[in-house]
Amino acid sequence: MSDDDEAGQDELITEEMLWDRIPEVDGAERASTYYELSARIYARGQYDDALALAETACDIYFGLGASAPSEGLAQAYSAIGYNLNQLKRMEEAATAMSKAVEILRQSKSPIALELACTLGEWWYSSKNYQKVIDTMQGCAQEHLVDGNEIGAANDLHLIGCAYREVKNFDAAVASFTDARALFKKNHEVIHVGRCDQKIAACLIELGNGELALETAQKAVDVFETAHDHRRETFALLEFGKAQILLGKLDAGLSTLDQVLQTATEEDPKDFEFIVDVETRMAAVMRVQGRINEADEIERRLVSVSEVLKEQGNGA
Secondary structure (H helix, E strand, O other), rough: OOOHHHHHHHOOHHHHHHOOOOOOOOHHHHHHHHOOOOOOOOHHHHHHHHHHHHHHHHHHHHHOHHHHHHHHHHHHHHHHHHHHHHHOOOOHHHHHHHHHHHHHOOOOOOOOHHHHHHHHHHHHHOOOHHHHHHHHHHHHHHHHHOOOHHHHHHHHHHHHHHHHHHOHHHHHHHHHHHHHHHHOOOOHHHHHHHHHHHHHHHHHHHOOOHHHHHHHHHHHHHHHHHHHHHHHHHHHHHHHHHHHHHOOOHHHHHHHHHHHHHHOOOOOOOOOHHHHHHHHHHHHHHOOOHHHHHHHHHHHHHHHHHHHHHHHHOO
């Protein structure tokens, strides 16, 4: 039978036929049937039901011990992970996916790297930043061995983001710089700008205002040229912060005001970002002796911050 004939036969197998098959089969075939049902129900967006079916498939495979097909068990674990991800149970999703990746690496499966990259993103979403670093460093090396420089650059960018979250700014700068070099080599202009913006943010935290200003300017230039106004706004924020760090308070305040004007024109408005910008502006005004203006800004922001806090608590 040709591949096309097999594909056509698979399409003819209905969900009802899969349910009818369950009492008639056992072992790996039974587990595979539950997995197929899980995949079809996942596609309909019924993630709780799909999760239960994937867990059943996994239990059956696990019960087979050494005779269980490794690829089938890995598929079941990955299906559990994808459903948990849709249900916003990020840490559990990452834990399940890590089991799938471990099994696939042992069997030297070609899809192990792809799932490992997904795993790294999930660890990031679950705020487990050290596991992001550990996972993505391996992915970056594999991508480089395979000659996939863009893949490696994306891995290094995520590593930099994780280092930044744990406030290891020196390591973050190094990772973003390595990612930038690969993006630049492959003429990925926007991605080079993204790296420059994040490098500038880290340099500000490290107190290197001059280099931060220069790097932020490069990011602004890229995004302005690309008419990528949202990213330009974030790059301008770093440029303004660098100006303030260097004691150029009037220039920094002017840049922050430009950022604020753009942010307030967006719909929907990112109030957390707006509050952050205005808080920084008030701090500069206070240093300049403009106490009344700073007090008024901070008074206004209290009301907005209270609303944001209530939203964060799910009230």
